[in-house]
Amino acid sequence: MADHSAPAAAPADLVSLHEAEVVAWLKQHPDLLLRHPDLCDILQPPERRSGDNVVDLQRFMVQRLQGALARASNVGNELLDASRQNLSATQRVHAAVLMLLEAGNFEHMIHMATQDWTDLLEVDVISLCVEGDPERMQEIATGGVVILPNGAIDTLLGALPALARDQTEAAEWLYGPAASLVRSDALARLDFGPTAPQAMLALGSREADKFQPNQGTELLQFLAGVLGRSVRAWLDLPQP
Structure with a gap:
């Protein structure tokens, strides 16, 4: 049986809208698909170019998908590199922790940590920094151990x-x-106990971006905790 139901009425503001007016409006707003990329999913593109005045929307959408795929691939590669x-x-x-456990004496352990x-x-220099009076603590300021003035670690x-x-x-x-x-x-701070002076582990690199302010320091804190x-x-020494 034929369906004699009336078609749905068009919105009032579209009743007088003609194809020529749509085309004219699109020419004045060439960035429509950039602002509304979801339209690519519903527009029917031509299968091939039929003339110099016909825009190949199919090629446009394929290029858009290729660009999205390339960006996703780059993000995936960056995540893989970071992992x-x-x-x-x-x-x-x-x-480094396992090496420290093999130390035969205190001096050997300090040599391992600083040398x-x-x-x-993969750094160029490591310092084990201890706050105190340089004259009174000069005997320990050897082999990567440096004496800092009181308050220097909190300043840093x-x-x-x-x-x-x-x-x-x-x-x-x-x-x-x-x-x-x-x-x-x-x-990274070092905790030698409640009666010990403040101390710090410092790792320096000749690479300007080896360490960056936004990188995590959890591994460094773990290493400092073990040391x-x-x-x-x-x-x-007394436990904290």
């Missing part, structure tokens, strides 16, 4: 447990003769 870098950093930190760790952690870190800095000009009092090499670094506990154990 690989995080895994590599985690493995290096774990290896051997540089290659393992503020209330943070760790901090990464890029494009920095390192101070000689922090890295000694190697300071001229350092272009970025990472700093602090090792120092307390070797020196039999």
